[in-house]
Amino acid sequence: MPPPISSSLMLLLVLIPVSHFISPACSTSRHGFSSAAPDGIRVGLTHVDSRGNFTKLELLQRRIERGNHRLERLKGMAKLAALDTGNDIQSPIHPGNGEFLMNLAIGTPPLAFSAIVDTGSDLIWTQCKPCTDCFTQPTPIFNPSSSSSFATISCTNSLCQALPTSTCSPTCEYLYSYGDSSTTQGILASETFTFGSSSSKVSIPHIVFGCGDDNEGGGFSQGAGLVGLGRGPLSLISQLGSGKFSYCLTSIDETKTSPLLFGSLASMHDKGVQTTQLIKNPAQPSFYYLSLEGITVGKTLLSIPKSTFALQQDGSGGLIIDSGTTITYLEEVGYNLLRKAFVNQVKLPVADASPTGLDLCFSVPSSTSEVAVPKLIFHFQGADLDLPPDNYMILDSETGLFCLLIMQSSGMSIFGNVQQQNMQILYDSEKGTMSFAPTQCDQL
Incomplete structure:
Protein backbone atom coordinates (compact mmCIF):
# COMPACT_ATOMS: atom_id res chain seq x y z
CA MET A 1 0.00 0.00 0.00
CA ALA A 266 26.79 19.14 13.55
CA SER A 267 27.53 15.53 14.50
CA MET A 268 24.90 12.88 13.96
CA HIS A 269 24.47 9.91 16.30
CA ASP A 270 21.15 8.48 15.11
CA LYS A 271 21.20 4.80 14.16
CA GLY A 272 19.45 5.64 10.89
CA VAL A 273 22.33 7.73 9.53
CA GLN A 274 23.44 6.91 6.00
CA THR A 275 26.56 8.27 4.34
CA THR A 276 27.57 8.80 0.73
CA GLN A 277 30.75 10.11 -0.84
CA LEU A 278 30.98 13.68 -2.11
CA ILE A 279 32.43 14.08 -5.59
CA LYS A 280 34.86 16.82 -6.54
CA ASN A 281 34.44 18.69 -9.80
CA PRO A 282 37.61 20.68 -10.66
CA ALA A 283 35.55 22.85 -13.01
CA GLN A 284 33.12 23.79 -10.20
CA PRO A 285 35.04 23.22 -6.96
CA SER A 286 32.54 24.96 -4.66
CA PHE A 287 29.62 22.62 -5.35
CA TYR A 288 28.68 19.50 -3.40
CA TYR A 289 28.29 16.76 -6.03
CA LEU A 290 26.70 13.39 -5.24
CA SER A 291 26.68 10.10 -7.12
CA LEU A 292 23.03 9.34 -7.96
CA GLU A 293 22.96 5.76 -9.16
CA GLY A 294 19.23 5.13 -9.53
CA ILE A 295 15.63 6.02 -8.60
CA THR A 296 12.81 3.77 -7.44
CA VAL A 297 9.14 4.77 -7.84
CA GLY A 298 6.74 2.51 -5.97
CA LYS A 299 8.26 -0.96 -6.38
CA THR A 300 9.88 -0.18 -9.73
CA LEU A 301 13.57 0.60 -10.13
CA LEU A 302 13.53 2.93 -13.12
CA SER A 303 15.58 1.83 -16.13
CA ILE A 304 17.68 5.01 -16.15
CA PRO A 305 21.03 4.64 -17.96
CA LYS A 306 23.93 4.87 -15.49
CA SER A 307 25.46 7.75 -17.45
CA THR A 308 22.38 9.97 -16.97
CA PHE A 309 23.50 11.56 -13.68
CA ALA A 310 27.25 11.02 -14.11
CA LEU A 311 29.72 13.89 -13.83
CA GLN A 312 31.46 14.26 -17.18
CA GLN A 313 35.19 14.78 -17.69
CA ASP A 314 34.62 18.32 -18.98
CA GLY A 315 32.82 19.26 -15.73
CA SER A 316 29.29 19.12 -17.11
CA GLY A 317 26.49 16.86 -15.94
CA GLY A 318 26.38 15.36 -12.47
CA LEU A 319 24.04 16.10 -9.57
CA ILE A 320 24.60 18.68 -6.82
CA ILE A 321 22.80 19.00 -3.50
CA ASP A 322 21.87 22.64 -3.01
CA SER A 323 20.13 24.52 -0.19
CA GLY A 324 19.40 27.48 -2.46
CA THR A 325 17.30 25.65 -5.06
CA THR A 326 13.68 25.00 -4.15
CA ILE A 327 12.88 21.69 -5.84
CA THR A 328 14.77 18.86 -7.47
CA TYR A 329 15.64 19.07 -11.17
CA LEU A 330 16.59 15.86 -12.97
CA GLU A 331 18.32 15.30 -16.28
CA GLU A 332 15.74 14.89 -19.05
CA VAL A 333 16.11 11.13 -19.60
CA GLY A 334 15.76 10.36 -15.89
CA TYR A 335 12.94 12.84 -15.35
CA ASN A 336 10.85 11.52 -18.22
CA LEU A 337 11.01 7.98 -16.83
CA LEU A 338 10.14 9.23 -13.32
CA ARG A 339 7.23 11.31 -14.67
CA LYS A 340 5.85 8.35 -16.62
CA ALA A 341 6.04 6.17 -13.50
CA PHE A 342 4.07 8.69 -11.43
CA VAL A 343 1.42 9.08 -14.16
CA ASN A 344 1.03 5.30 -14.22
CA GLN A 345 0.97 4.79 -10.45
CA VAL A 346 -1.00 7.78 -9.14
CA LYS A 347 -4.63 6.85 -9.77
CA LEU A 348 -5.83 10.39 -10.52
CA PRO A 349 -6.37 12.35 -13.75
CA VAL A 350 -3.48 14.53 -14.92
CA ALA A 351 -4.33 18.23 -14.59
CA ASP A 352 -3.06 21.51 -15.99
CA ALA A 353 0.00 22.37 -13.87
CA SER A 354 0.58 25.87 -15.25
CA PRO A 355 -0.99 27.77 -12.28
CA THR A 356 1.68 26.31 -10.00
CA GLY A 357 4.73 26.65 -12.24
CA LEU A 358 5.33 22.91 -11.93
CA ASP A 359 5.23 20.27 -14.67
CA LEU A 360 3.10 17.40 -13.36
CA CYS A 361 -0.09 17.84 -11.34
CA PHE A 362 -3.11 15.65 -10.71
CA SER A 363 -6.70 16.67 -10.06
CA VAL A 364 -8.04 15.62 -6.64
CA PRO A 365 -11.85 15.44 -6.17
CA SER A 366 -13.11 17.75 -3.42
CA SER A 367 -14.59 14.79 -1.56
CA THR A 368 -11.17 13.12 -1.18
CA SER A 369 -9.58 13.39 2.29
CA GLU A 370 -6.28 11.69 1.48
CA VAL A 371 -4.43 10.43 -1.57
CA ALA A 372 -2.16 7.38 -1.92
CA VAL A 373 1.18 8.10 -3.59
CA PRO A 374 3.99 5.77 -4.65
CA LYS A 375 7.20 5.58 -2.66
CA LEU A 376 10.18 7.51 -3.99
CA ILE A 377 13.74 6.39 -3.23
CA PHE A 378 16.93 8.05 -4.45
CA HIS A 379 19.80 5.57 -4.61
CA PHE A 380 23.07 7.36 -3.93
CA GLN A 381 26.43 5.63 -3.76
CA GLY A 382 26.21 3.52 -0.59
CA ALA A 383 23.04 5.20 0.67
CA ASP A 384 19.31 4.99 -0.12
CA LEU A 385 17.21 8.08 0.61
CA ASP A 386 13.59 6.97 1.10
CA LEU A 387 11.70 10.25 0.91
CA PRO A 388 8.50 10.87 2.88
CA PRO A 389 5.55 11.86 0.63
CA ASP A 390 5.55 15.47 1.88
CA ASN A 391 9.03 15.88 0.38
CA TYR A 392 7.99 15.22 -3.21
CA MET A 393 4.21 15.69 -3.51
CA ILE A 394 2.21 18.75 -2.53
CA LEU A 395 -1.52 19.38 -2.38
CA ASP A 396 -3.25 22.74 -2.71
CA SER A 397 -6.65 22.25 -1.13
CA GLU A 398 -7.95 25.45 -2.72
CA THR A 399 -7.37 24.38 -6.32
CA GLY A 400 -7.43 20.62 -5.79
CA LEU A 401 -4.05 20.29 -7.52
CA PHE A 402 -1.77 17.51 -6.34
CA CYS A 403 1.70 18.13 -7.77
CA LEU A 404 5.09 16.49 -8.12
CA LEU A 405 7.87 18.71 -6.72
CA ILE A 406 10.42 17.56 -9.29
CA MET A 407 11.04 19.00 -12.74
CA GLN A 408 13.19 18.47 -15.81
CA SER A 409 16.69 19.79 -16.43
CA SER A 410 19.36 19.48 -19.09
CA GLY A 411 23.11 19.61 -18.56
CA MET A 412 23.07 19.05 -14.79
CA SER A 413 20.77 17.87 -12.00
CA ILE A 414 20.02 19.44 -8.61
CA PHE A 415 18.69 17.92 -5.39
CA GLY A 416 16.61 20.77 -3.95
CA ASN A 417 15.70 21.93 -0.46
CA VAL A 418 12.06 20.74 -0.45
CA GLN A 419 13.35 17.20 -0.81
CA GLN A 420 15.67 17.86 2.14
CA GLN A 421 13.01 18.96 4.64
CA ASN A 422 12.99 17.13 7.97
CA MET A 423 16.33 15.54 7.09
CA GLN A 424 19.48 16.45 8.96
CA ILE A 425 22.10 16.88 6.24
CA LEU A 426 25.73 16.73 7.36
CA TYR A 427 28.63 17.87 5.16
CA ASP A 428 32.03 16.63 6.32
CA SER A 429 34.80 18.34 4.35
CA GLU A 430 37.58 16.36 6.03
CA LYS A 431 36.08 12.97 5.15
CA GLY A 432 34.61 14.20 1.87
CA THR A 433 31.19 12.76 2.73
CA MET A 434 27.56 13.76 3.12
CA SER A 435 25.39 12.03 5.71
CA PHE A 436 21.65 12.21 6.27
CA ALA A 437 18.98 10.90 8.58
CA PRO A 438 15.24 11.54 8.96
CA THR A 439 14.89 14.10 11.76
CA GLN A 440 12.13 16.18 13.30
CA CYS A 441 13.98 19.40 12.62
CA ASP A 442 11.96 21.60 14.97
CA GLN A 443 13.08 19.32 17.82
CA LEU A 444 16.79 19.20 16.93
Whole structure:
Protein backbone atom coordinates (compact mmCIF):
# COMPACT_ATOMS: atom_id res chain seq x y z
CA MET A 1 0.00 0.00 0.00
CA PRO A 2 1.59 3.33 -1.00
CA PRO A 3 1.96 5.96 1.73
CA PRO A 4 -0.92 8.46 2.10
CA ILE A 5 -0.45 12.19 1.97
CA SER A 6 -2.76 14.40 3.97
CA SER A 7 -5.01 16.88 2.15
CA SER A 8 -4.18 19.44 4.83
CA LEU A 9 -0.62 19.77 3.56
CA MET A 10 0.06 23.44 2.77
CA LEU A 11 1.76 24.59 -0.36
CA LEU A 12 4.80 26.50 0.85
CA LEU A 13 6.91 27.69 3.74
CA VAL A 14 5.06 30.17 5.94
CA LEU A 15 6.44 32.84 8.27
CA ILE A 16 9.50 31.72 10.20
CA PRO A 17 10.75 33.78 13.17
CA VAL A 18 14.50 34.08 13.61
CA SER A 19 16.35 32.74 16.64
CA HIS A 20 20.02 32.05 17.20
CA PHE A 21 21.89 30.05 19.78
CA ILE A 22 25.61 29.67 20.32
CA SER A 23 27.48 27.17 22.40
CA PRO A 24 30.39 28.78 24.24
CA ALA A 25 33.35 28.89 21.92
CA CYS A 26 36.70 30.50 21.52
CA SER A 27 38.65 31.20 18.38
CA THR A 28 42.20 31.13 17.20
CA SER A 29 43.83 32.49 14.09
CA ARG A 30 46.01 30.45 11.78
CA HIS A 31 47.17 31.24 8.24
CA GLY A 32 44.68 34.09 8.14
CA PHE A 33 41.74 31.81 9.02
CA SER A 34 39.55 31.69 12.12
CA SER A 35 38.41 28.47 13.71
CA ALA A 36 35.50 27.84 16.04
CA ALA A 37 36.11 25.85 19.20
CA PRO A 38 34.96 22.21 19.24
CA ASP A 39 31.77 23.24 21.01
CA GLY A 40 30.51 24.54 17.69
CA ILE A 41 27.96 27.12 16.64
CA ARG A 42 24.18 26.97 16.27
CA VAL A 43 22.27 29.48 14.15
CA GLY A 44 18.61 29.63 13.12
CA LEU A 45 17.63 29.98 9.47
CA THR A 46 14.52 31.75 8.23
CA HIS A 47 12.98 31.63 4.77
CA VAL A 48 13.46 34.65 2.48
CA ASP A 49 9.69 35.02 1.96
CA SER A 50 8.94 35.18 5.66
CA ARG A 51 8.49 38.97 5.66
CA GLY A 52 5.87 38.89 2.90
CA ASN A 53 2.13 38.42 3.18
CA PHE A 54 1.65 35.90 0.38
CA THR A 55 -1.02 33.35 -0.31
CA LYS A 56 0.03 29.73 -0.57
CA LEU A 57 -0.23 29.81 -4.36
CA GLU A 58 1.82 33.03 -4.52
CA LEU A 59 4.49 31.46 -2.32
CA LEU A 60 4.65 28.43 -4.59
CA GLN A 61 4.93 30.57 -7.72
CA ARG A 62 7.69 32.74 -6.16
CA ARG A 63 9.76 29.76 -5.08
CA ILE A 64 9.40 27.90 -8.37
CA GLU A 65 10.33 31.05 -10.30
CA ARG A 66 13.45 31.51 -8.18
CA GLY A 67 14.29 27.83 -8.53
CA ASN A 68 13.98 27.98 -12.32
CA HIS A 69 16.20 31.06 -12.48
CA ARG A 70 18.82 29.47 -10.25
CA LEU A 71 18.76 26.33 -12.38
CA GLU A 72 19.44 28.39 -15.51
CA ARG A 73 22.34 30.16 -13.79
CA LEU A 74 23.82 26.86 -12.67
CA LYS A 75 23.45 25.36 -16.12
CA GLY A 76 25.13 28.44 -17.60
CA MET A 77 28.02 27.99 -15.20
CA ALA A 78 28.35 24.34 -16.22
CA LYS A 79 28.48 25.29 -19.89
CA LEU A 80 31.21 27.86 -19.23
CA ALA A 81 33.17 25.31 -17.21
CA ALA A 82 32.89 22.79 -20.04
CA LEU A 83 34.46 25.31 -22.41
CA ASP A 84 37.52 25.73 -20.18
CA THR A 85 40.41 23.72 -21.55
CA GLY A 86 42.53 23.68 -18.39
CA ASN A 87 41.68 21.48 -15.45
CA ASP A 88 42.54 24.24 -12.98
CA ILE A 89 40.35 26.97 -14.46
CA GLN A 90 37.39 28.08 -12.36
CA SER A 91 34.50 29.92 -13.94
CA PRO A 92 34.06 33.30 -12.19
CA ILE A 93 30.26 33.03 -12.23
CA HIS A 94 28.32 31.88 -9.16
CA PRO A 95 24.64 30.97 -8.75
CA GLY A 96 23.64 33.74 -6.36
CA ASN A 97 20.39 34.16 -4.44
CA GLY A 98 19.19 31.54 -2.03
CA GLU A 99 16.16 30.50 -0.03
CA PHE A 100 17.27 31.05 3.57
CA LEU A 101 18.61 33.90 5.69
CA MET A 102 20.80 33.88 8.78
CA ASN A 103 21.25 36.77 11.22
CA LEU A 104 24.71 37.77 12.36
CA ALA A 105 26.67 40.91 13.25
CA ILE A 106 29.91 42.41 12.02
CA GLY A 107 32.54 44.68 13.53
CA THR A 108 33.42 46.13 16.93
CA PRO A 109 30.95 47.25 18.17
CA PRO A 110 28.85 44.69 16.27
CA LEU A 111 26.34 45.84 13.67
CA ALA A 112 23.53 43.34 13.05
CA PHE A 113 22.50 42.29 9.56
CA SER A 114 20.91 39.35 7.75
CA ALA A 115 22.58 37.45 4.92
CA ILE A 116 21.52 34.90 2.35
CA VAL A 117 22.97 31.44 3.04
CA ASP A 118 24.29 29.71 -0.08
CA THR A 119 25.89 26.27 -0.34
CA GLY A 120 26.64 27.00 -4.01
CA SER A 121 29.23 29.76 -3.51
CA ASP A 122 32.10 30.68 -1.20
CA LEU A 123 32.47 34.40 -0.62
CA ILE A 124 31.11 36.06 2.53
CA TRP A 125 30.18 39.67 1.82
CA THR A 126 28.09 42.61 2.92
CA GLN A 127 27.49 46.14 1.67
CA CYS A 128 29.88 48.77 2.99
CA LYS A 129 30.03 52.55 3.23
CA PRO A 130 30.85 54.73 1.42
CA CYS A 131 28.66 53.23 -1.31
CA THR A 132 29.29 53.85 -4.96
CA ASP A 133 26.21 51.77 -5.74
CA CYS A 134 24.28 49.86 -3.05
CA PHE A 135 20.83 48.32 -3.06
CA THR A 136 18.28 49.02 -0.34
CA GLN A 137 18.70 46.61 2.58
CA PRO A 138 16.59 46.07 5.71
CA THR A 139 19.42 46.95 8.15
CA PRO A 140 22.01 49.79 8.32
CA ILE A 141 24.93 49.49 5.88
CA PHE A 142 28.23 48.58 7.55
CA ASN A 143 30.70 51.44 8.00
CA PRO A 144 34.29 50.11 8.28
CA SER A 145 35.52 53.37 9.83
CA SER A 146 33.21 52.78 12.81
CA SER A 147 34.77 49.41 13.68
CA SER A 148 37.99 49.01 15.67
CA SER A 149 38.53 45.45 14.39
CA PHE A 150 38.37 46.16 10.64
CA ALA A 151 41.52 45.43 8.63
CA THR A 152 42.21 45.20 4.91
CA ILE A 153 43.73 42.09 3.31
CA SER A 154 46.98 42.18 1.36
CA CYS A 155 47.28 40.90 -2.17
CA THR A 156 49.69 38.20 -1.03
CA ASN A 157 47.12 36.67 1.31
CA SER A 158 46.07 33.20 0.17
CA LEU A 159 42.38 34.14 0.35
CA CYS A 160 42.94 37.07 -2.00
CA GLN A 161 44.59 34.67 -4.39
CA ALA A 162 41.62 32.30 -4.03
CA LEU A 163 39.28 34.90 -5.54
CA PRO A 164 38.22 34.20 -9.13
CA THR A 165 38.73 37.88 -9.99
CA SER A 166 40.90 40.31 -8.00
CA THR A 167 43.20 43.30 -8.42
CA CYS A 168 45.84 44.91 -6.23
CA SER A 169 45.54 48.62 -5.46
CA PRO A 170 47.52 48.21 -3.16
CA THR A 171 45.22 46.08 -0.97
CA CYS A 172 43.13 43.21 -2.34
CA GLU A 173 40.12 44.28 -4.40
CA TYR A 174 37.56 41.78 -5.61
CA LEU A 175 34.79 41.36 -8.17
CA TYR A 176 32.35 38.52 -7.62
CA SER A 177 29.75 37.84 -10.31
CA TYR A 178 26.50 35.91 -10.15
CA GLY A 179 24.54 34.25 -12.91
CA ASP A 180 21.66 36.76 -12.87
CA SER A 181 24.18 39.53 -13.74
CA SER A 182 24.29 40.71 -10.10
CA THR A 183 27.76 41.63 -8.88
CA THR A 184 29.50 42.70 -5.71
CA GLN A 185 32.73 44.67 -5.89
CA GLY A 186 34.92 46.17 -3.21
CA ILE A 187 37.86 45.32 -0.98
CA LEU A 188 38.67 42.07 0.77
CA ALA A 189 38.93 42.66 4.50
CA SER A 190 39.08 40.96 7.88
CA GLU A 191 36.54 41.49 10.64
CA THR A 192 35.05 40.10 13.81
CA PHE A 193 31.75 38.31 13.17
CA THR A 194 29.29 37.76 15.99
CA PHE A 195 26.72 34.99 16.07
CA GLY A 196 23.84 34.66 18.53
CA SER A 197 21.50 36.75 20.64
CA SER A 198 22.22 39.12 23.52
CA SER A 199 21.79 36.30 26.04
CA SER A 200 24.08 33.86 24.24
CA LYS A 201 26.58 34.98 21.62
CA VAL A 202 30.12 34.44 20.48
CA SER A 203 32.44 36.68 18.50
CA ILE A 204 34.94 35.17 16.07
CA PRO A 205 37.78 37.41 14.84
CA HIS A 206 39.69 37.40 11.56
CA ILE A 207 36.86 36.31 9.28
CA VAL A 208 37.79 37.38 5.75
CA PHE A 209 34.90 38.89 3.80
CA GLY A 210 34.05 41.12 0.88
CA CYS A 211 33.33 44.71 1.87
CA GLY A 212 31.25 45.72 -1.14
CA ASP A 213 30.82 49.36 -2.07
CA ASP A 214 29.53 48.65 -5.59
CA ASN A 215 26.76 46.06 -5.53
CA GLU A 216 24.53 45.82 -8.57
CA GLY A 217 21.53 43.67 -9.45
CA GLY A 218 18.29 42.71 -7.77
CA GLY A 219 19.19 39.27 -6.52
CA PHE A 220 20.07 40.07 -2.91
CA SER A 221 17.51 42.58 -1.64
CA GLN A 222 16.11 40.11 0.93
CA GLY A 223 19.24 40.62 3.05
CA ALA A 224 22.40 42.69 3.28
CA GLY A 225 24.82 40.28 1.66
CA LEU A 226 25.61 36.61 1.38
CA VAL A 227 27.34 33.89 3.40
CA GLY A 228 28.94 31.24 1.20
CA LEU A 229 29.02 27.68 2.57
CA GLY A 230 30.70 26.12 -0.46
CA ARG A 231 33.79 23.92 -0.54
CA GLY A 232 36.33 26.65 -1.33
CA PRO A 233 38.73 28.40 1.09
CA LEU A 234 36.73 31.65 1.18
CA SER A 235 33.57 30.05 2.57
CA LEU A 236 32.47 30.37 6.19
CA ILE A 237 32.81 26.63 6.80
CA SER A 238 36.41 26.69 5.57
CA GLN A 239 37.33 29.79 7.57
CA LEU A 240 35.81 28.48 10.79
CA GLY A 241 38.03 25.45 10.41
CA SER A 242 35.36 23.24 11.97
CA GLY A 243 35.54 20.68 9.19
CA LYS A 244 31.83 20.03 9.05
CA PHE A 245 28.42 21.62 9.20
CA SER A 246 24.83 20.46 9.03
CA TYR A 247 21.39 21.91 8.64
CA CYS A 248 17.89 20.58 9.16
CA LEU A 249 15.11 22.30 7.22
CA THR A 250 11.73 22.29 8.93
CA SER A 251 8.58 21.23 7.09
CA ILE A 252 7.21 23.57 4.49
CA ASP A 253 4.07 24.10 6.57
CA GLU A 254 6.03 24.80 9.80
CA THR A 255 6.52 28.21 11.40
CA LYS A 256 9.71 27.29 13.26
CA THR A 257 13.35 28.03 12.49
CA SER A 258 15.69 25.60 10.76
CA PRO A 259 18.93 24.92 12.68
CA LEU A 260 22.33 25.44 11.02
CA LEU A 261 25.10 23.75 13.03
CA PHE A 262 28.89 23.98 12.86
CA GLY A 263 31.62 21.86 14.43
CA SER A 264 30.79 19.15 16.93
CA LEU A 265 27.18 20.33 17.15
CA ALA A 266 26.79 19.14 13.55
CA SER A 267 27.53 15.53 14.50
CA MET A 268 24.90 12.88 13.96
CA HIS A 269 24.47 9.91 16.30
CA ASP A 270 21.15 8.48 15.11
CA LYS A 271 21.20 4.80 14.16
CA GLY A 272 19.45 5.64 10.89
CA VAL A 273 22.33 7.73 9.53
CA GLN A 274 23.44 6.91 6.00
CA THR A 275 26.56 8.27 4.34
CA THR A 276 27.57 8.80 0.73
CA GLN A 277 30.75 10.11 -0.84
CA LEU A 278 30.98 13.68 -2.11
CA ILE A 279 32.43 14.08 -5.59
CA LYS A 280 34.86 16.82 -6.54
CA ASN A 281 34.44 18.69 -9.80
CA PRO A 282 37.61 20.68 -10.66
CA ALA A 283 35.55 22.85 -13.01
CA GLN A 284 33.12 23.79 -10.20
CA PRO A 285 35.04 23.22 -6.96
CA SER A 286 32.54 24.96 -4.66
CA PHE A 287 29.62 22.62 -5.35
CA TYR A 288 28.68 19.50 -3.40
CA TYR A 289 28.29 16.76 -6.03
CA LEU A 290 26.70 13.39 -5.24
CA SER A 291 26.68 10.10 -7.12
CA LEU A 292 23.03 9.34 -7.96
CA GLU A 293 22.96 5.76 -9.16
CA GLY A 294 19.23 5.13 -9.53
CA ILE A 295 15.63 6.02 -8.60
CA THR A 296 12.81 3.77 -7.44
CA VAL A 297 9.14 4.77 -7.84
CA GLY A 298 6.74 2.51 -5.97
CA LYS A 299 8.26 -0.96 -6.38
CA THR A 300 9.88 -0.18 -9.73
CA LEU A 301 13.57 0.60 -10.13
CA LEU A 302 13.53 2.93 -13.12
CA SER A 303 15.58 1.83 -16.13
CA ILE A 304 17.68 5.01 -16.15
CA PRO A 305 21.03 4.64 -17.96
CA LYS A 306 23.93 4.87 -15.49
CA SER A 307 25.46 7.75 -17.45
CA THR A 308 22.38 9.97 -16.97
CA PHE A 309 23.50 11.56 -13.68
CA ALA A 310 27.25 11.02 -14.11
CA LEU A 311 29.72 13.89 -13.83
CA GLN A 312 31.46 14.26 -17.18
CA GLN A 313 35.19 14.78 -17.69
CA ASP A 314 34.62 18.32 -18.98
CA GLY A 315 32.82 19.26 -15.73
CA SER A 316 29.29 19.12 -17.11
CA GLY A 317 26.49 16.86 -15.94
CA GLY A 318 26.38 15.36 -12.47
CA LEU A 319 24.04 16.10 -9.57
CA ILE A 320 24.60 18.68 -6.82
CA ILE A 321 22.80 19.00 -3.50
CA ASP A 322 21.87 22.64 -3.01
CA SER A 323 20.13 24.52 -0.19
CA GLY A 324 19.40 27.48 -2.46
CA THR A 325 17.30 25.65 -5.06
CA THR A 326 13.68 25.00 -4.15
CA ILE A 327 12.88 21.69 -5.84
CA THR A 328 14.77 18.86 -7.47
CA TYR A 329 15.64 19.07 -11.17
CA LEU A 330 16.59 15.86 -12.97
CA GLU A 331 18.32 15.30 -16.28
CA GLU A 332 15.74 14.89 -19.05
CA VAL A 333 16.11 11.13 -19.60
CA GLY A 334 15.76 10.36 -15.89
CA TYR A 335 12.94 12.84 -15.35
CA ASN A 336 10.85 11.52 -18.22
CA LEU A 337 11.01 7.98 -16.83
CA LEU A 338 10.14 9.23 -13.32
CA ARG A 339 7.23 11.31 -14.67
CA LYS A 340 5.85 8.35 -16.62
CA ALA A 341 6.04 6.17 -13.50
CA PHE A 342 4.07 8.69 -11.43
CA VAL A 343 1.42 9.08 -14.16
CA ASN A 344 1.03 5.30 -14.22
CA GLN A 345 0.97 4.79 -10.45
CA VAL A 346 -1.00 7.78 -9.14
CA LYS A 347 -4.63 6.85 -9.77
CA LEU A 348 -5.83 10.39 -10.52
CA PRO A 349 -6.37 12.35 -13.75
CA VAL A 350 -3.48 14.53 -14.92
CA ALA A 351 -4.33 18.23 -14.59
CA ASP A 352 -3.06 21.51 -15.99
CA ALA A 353 0.00 22.37 -13.87
CA SER A 354 0.58 25.87 -15.25
CA PRO A 355 -0.99 27.77 -12.28
CA THR A 356 1.68 26.31 -10.00
CA GLY A 357 4.73 26.65 -12.24
CA LEU A 358 5.33 22.91 -11.93
CA ASP A 359 5.23 20.27 -14.67
CA LEU A 360 3.10 17.40 -13.36
CA CYS A 361 -0.09 17.84 -11.34
CA PHE A 362 -3.11 15.65 -10.71
CA SER A 363 -6.70 16.67 -10.06
CA VAL A 364 -8.04 15.62 -6.64
CA PRO A 365 -11.85 15.44 -6.17
CA SER A 366 -13.11 17.75 -3.42
CA SER A 367 -14.59 14.79 -1.56
CA THR A 368 -11.17 13.12 -1.18
CA SER A 369 -9.58 13.39 2.29
CA GLU A 370 -6.28 11.69 1.48
CA VAL A 371 -4.43 10.43 -1.57
CA ALA A 372 -2.16 7.38 -1.92
CA VAL A 373 1.18 8.10 -3.59
CA PRO A 374 3.99 5.77 -4.65
CA LYS A 375 7.20 5.58 -2.66
CA LEU A 376 10.18 7.51 -3.99
CA ILE A 377 13.74 6.39 -3.23
CA PHE A 378 16.93 8.05 -4.45
CA HIS A 379 19.80 5.57 -4.61
CA PHE A 380 23.07 7.36 -3.93
CA GLN A 381 26.43 5.63 -3.76
CA GLY A 382 26.21 3.52 -0.59
CA ALA A 383 23.04 5.20 0.67
CA ASP A 384 19.31 4.99 -0.12
CA LEU A 385 17.21 8.08 0.61
CA ASP A 386 13.59 6.97 1.10
CA LEU A 387 11.70 10.25 0.91
CA PRO A 388 8.50 10.87 2.88
CA PRO A 389 5.55 11.86 0.63
CA ASP A 390 5.55 15.47 1.88
CA ASN A 391 9.03 15.88 0.38
CA TYR A 392 7.99 15.22 -3.21
CA MET A 393 4.21 15.69 -3.51
CA ILE A 394 2.21 18.75 -2.53
CA LEU A 395 -1.52 19.38 -2.38
CA ASP A 396 -3.25 22.74 -2.71
CA SER A 397 -6.65 22.25 -1.13
CA GLU A 398 -7.95 25.45 -2.72
CA THR A 399 -7.37 24.38 -6.32
CA GLY A 400 -7.43 20.62 -5.79
CA LEU A 401 -4.05 20.29 -7.52
CA PHE A 402 -1.77 17.51 -6.34
CA CYS A 403 1.70 18.13 -7.77
CA LEU A 404 5.09 16.49 -8.12
CA LEU A 405 7.87 18.71 -6.72
CA ILE A 406 10.42 17.56 -9.29
CA MET A 407 11.04 19.00 -12.74
CA GLN A 408 13.19 18.47 -15.81
CA SER A 409 16.69 19.79 -16.43
CA SER A 410 19.36 19.48 -19.09
CA GLY A 411 23.11 19.61 -18.56
CA MET A 412 23.07 19.05 -14.79
CA SER A 413 20.77 17.87 -12.00
CA ILE A 414 20.02 19.44 -8.61
CA PHE A 415 18.69 17.92 -5.39
CA GLY A 416 16.61 20.77 -3.95
CA ASN A 417 15.70 21.93 -0.46
CA VAL A 418 12.06 20.74 -0.45
CA GLN A 419 13.35 17.20 -0.81
CA GLN A 420 15.67 17.86 2.14
CA GLN A 421 13.01 18.96 4.64
CA ASN A 422 12.99 17.13 7.97
CA MET A 423 16.33 15.54 7.09
CA GLN A 424 19.48 16.45 8.96
CA ILE A 425 22.10 16.88 6.24
CA LEU A 426 25.73 16.73 7.36
CA TYR A 427 28.63 17.87 5.16
CA ASP A 428 32.03 16.63 6.32
CA SER A 429 34.80 18.34 4.35
CA GLU A 430 37.58 16.36 6.03
CA LYS A 431 36.08 12.97 5.15
CA GLY A 432 34.61 14.20 1.87
CA THR A 433 31.19 12.76 2.73
CA MET A 434 27.56 13.76 3.12
CA SER A 435 25.39 12.03 5.71
CA PHE A 436 21.65 12.21 6.27
CA ALA A 437 18.98 10.90 8.58
CA PRO A 438 15.24 11.54 8.96
CA THR A 439 14.89 14.10 11.76
CA GLN A 440 12.13 16.18 13.30
CA CYS A 441 13.98 19.40 12.62
CA ASP A 442 11.96 21.60 14.97
CA GLN A 443 13.08 19.32 17.82
CA LEU A 444 16.79 19.20 16.93
